[in-house]
C-alpha cells in the first residue's frame with residue numbers, strides 16, 4: 787500500500803512538473819551535453835550577473851556557477867522559477883554550492899518581478915558591466931521576455947537555448963543537441 791501511495795505521489799509530481807496547465811512554460815531541463823557550449827556563450831569573465839529566467843532545478847545556473855568559482859570570478863547568479871518545488875530544490879543545491887554567497891534563488895513569476903531594482907542593487911551601472919540572461923522557454927513567451935529584457939536598457943547578452951528570438955539578429959548560432967542562439971544588446 788505505501789508503494790501505491792508513493793507511486794501516486796510521483797505521478798502527481800510528474801504531472802505538476804510537465805503540465806502546461808500548471809505553468810505555461812513546463813519544466814524540461816537543458817540537455818546536459820550542451821551545457822559546456824552554453825556556458826562558453828555566457829562569457830562569464832565579462833558577466834557581472836547571470837539571470838536564468840525559468841531556471842528549473844538549476845541545471846545550467848549551477849554548472850555556470852561551478853565554472854565561475856573555478857575561475858575565481860565574483861559573478862552573481864540569479865535563478866528564477868515560478869514553481870515552488872523547483873525553487874526549493876535549488877535552495878538545497880545552493881546550500882551546498884561553493885559559490886553560494888553569489889547565488890540568489892527567486893521563487894517568483896519572472897514577468898512580475900523588478901529585475902531593474904535587483905540589477906541596480908548588485909551591479910554598478912558601467913558600460914562594461916554586462917548582464918547575461920539565459921532562457922529556455924516556449925517560443926510563445928520569447929517576444930514578451932525579450933521586451934522585458936530590452937526595457938532594462940543595460941548592456942546585455944542573451945543566450946537562448948533551442949528557440950531563436952525572431953525579433954533580434956543573433957551574434958552567433960552554435961550547433962549542439964539543440965541550437966544555442968547568442969544575442970548582444972547595447
Ligand SMILES: C[S@@+](CC[C@H](N)C(=O)[O-])C[C@H]1O[C@@H](n2cnc3c(N)ncnc32)[C@H](O)[C@@H]1O
Pocket residue numbers: 809810811812813814815816838839840841842843844845846866867868869872894895896897921922923
Ligand atoms: C524549459 S524549463 C527550463 C529549465 C532550465 N532553465 C533549464 O534549462 O534546465 C522552463 C522553466 O520555466 C519555469 N517558468 C515558467 N513560467 C515561468 C514564469 N512566469 N516565471 C518564472 N519561471 C517560469 C518553469 O517552471 C520551468 O522550470
